Amino acid sequence: MPLKIKRLKYTPNNKLLTLVVCFTFLSLNSQVVVIDSTLVIKEEIVTKVKDTIKPFTRFKAEGVSAVIGEYVVLDSDIDKGYLELQQQGISIEDVTRCQLLGKLMEDKLYAHHAKIDSLLISDDEINQTLDQQMAYIINQFGGDEEKVAQFYKKDNIQALRDELFNTNKTIMLANRMQQKVVEDVEVTPEEVRQFFFSIPEDDRPIFSAEVEVAQIVIEPEITDAAKQKVIDKLNEYRRDIVENGSSFATKAVLYSKDGSASRGGLIEGIKKNSPYAKEFKDVAFSLLEGEVSEPFETEFGFHIVTVDKVRGQEIDVRHIILFPDVSQDVIDNAKAKIDSIRTEIVAGNLTFEEAARTFSNEKETRNNGGQLVNPVSLDTRFDLTKMDPTLSAQVYNLEEKEVSKVFTERDYTGKSSFKILTVTNKYAEHPADFSKDYEKIKDLALKEKQIKTIEQWQNKKIKETYVNVNRDYNNCEFSSNWLNN
Secondary structure (H helix, E strand, O other), rough: OEEEEEOOOOOOHHHHHHHHHHHHHHOOOOOOOOOOOOEEEEEEOOOOOOOOOOEEEEEEEEEEEEOOOOOOEEEHHOOOOHHHHHHOOOOOOOOOOOHHHHHHHHHHHHHHHHHHHOOOHHHHHHHHHHHHHHHHHHHHOOOOOOHHHHHHHOOOHHHHHHHHHHHHHHHHHHHHHHHHHHOOOOOHHHHHHHHHHHHHHHHOOOOOOOOEEEEEOOOOOHHHHHHHHHHHHHHHHHHHHHOOOOOOOOHHHHHOOOOHHHHEEEEEEOOOOOOOOHHHHHHHOOEEOOEEEOOEEEOEEEEEEEEEEEEEOEEEEEEEEEEOOOOHHHHHHHHHHHHHHHHHHOOOOOOOHHHHHHHHOHHHHOOOOEEOOOOOOOOOOOOOOOOOOOHHHHHOOOOOOOOOOOEEEOOOOOOOEEEEEEEEEOOOOEEEOOOOOOOHHHHHHHHHHHHHHHHHHHHHHHHOOEEEEHHOOOOOOOOOOOOOO
C-alpha cells in the first residue's frame, strides 16, 4: 500500500527504494551493445550535472563506463538516463552519475544471471510491451514515424523498434531475476513487530488519506447488423487468402486494428496457458499449420487466425482483428440510460450498489456492487496521492456517498462508454498504528527484508561475475561492492 514516510531511521534503504521507483522511467535506456573500438581516450571533463566526481579524468574504451558479464554500460546510457528523467518531470538535481551507473549495472547483473539460470522471456511478452511503448512515442510526435526516427537518431522506425526490443528484453530479464531472488522471502509476525517498534515513535510512517471507490459502467450496445458487417469483411479477407493465395500477413498490415498489425498480425510463442482469451486459444490450437479459421468473436473483437508455425507445445499465429462500428443513436441511448440511473440513485430510489449489480456492463466490478480493486495492493483502498491521475481527478472532490457526474471514456478501439462513480469510504491521513495498520506495516517490513536479500545476492554475484568499472568512477560510493569484487 502506498504510504508517506517521515524521517525513518533506515534512510539508506528508503533511498534505494526511491531509486528503484525512479528508474522505471529509464527502461528505454540500457542496452546490449558490441564495442566497435578498443581506442583509449584520456580527457579532462567537468560534469554539467551534480556528481560525486567533479571534475574527473575519463579513461574510456569508446565511452564504456562498465562491463558486467556479457553486458556493457556506455557513458551515453547515463546521459540518456538524465534526459529520460527530465522528460518525465523528475528532478535530476540530487541524482548523481554514480547512482545512475549503479542502477544500470544492477540491471545488467540481473540480466546476466537470468541467462545463466535459464530464465526466459518470450518475444511475445516483449512485443506486447514494445507495442505500447511505440504507440505512445509515435503519438507524442503526432503520428509522424519519420520525426520519431530523426529524434532518436535512427535511420527508420524499425531501427528504433529493434533497439527497444533488445532494451526491453534486458530489463524484463532483470525484473524476472529480481523476482526470483525475493520470491521466497517472507516475514513472521514477530519480525513485523520488531520492525515497527524499532522505529522511534516520532519517526513512524504517516499513512496518506485513502478512499474506496465504486463505479457503474454503461457501454453502447453493438447491434447485430454491425457485428455482421465485420464478419462479412473477415470472410472476404479469408476467401481472398484461401482461394486466391493472398498473403495473410499483408491483409493484417492493411486491415487489422491492433498493435500486431505492423508485424503482419504475428503473435509468437502462444501456449495453452498463455494469457489470451479462451476463445482465441481454442480456435488457434484447433488449426493445422497454414489453415485459416472462420471468423470468431472474443471480448476484444472479431478475428480470423492462421497458424504460422507449430513448435512443440507452442504455436506462432497471425490474426486479423476488427471492431464493429457503433452508431451515434446507440451511443446516445447509452448516455440516456446512465443519466436515468444516476437520477434514480441521487433521488434515493435506488442504491449505488443495487444499480451496479443490475445495470453495470463492467463484469469485473458488477457483482461487487461496482467496488474497484487497487491493482497494486489488491485491496479496495486507494491512496489519493498515488492513484491513477484520471481516477483521482474524478473522485478527489467527491464527498462520501456522493455520486459523480457522468464521465465519457474511450478504449483502445475508439469505442465510447459512460460511467458514474461514488466514494464508498474515506480514511483520513494518520500516523501508523500497529493494530489498525498491521497489513501495511507488514508490507513495509517485507520490503526492507527483500532489499537486504537483494543486497546480499548482489554482493555474492558480483564476486562470481566479470565486472570492470571504468576508472572515472573509482571514487563513487556504490550501495554494492562493484569496485571491490
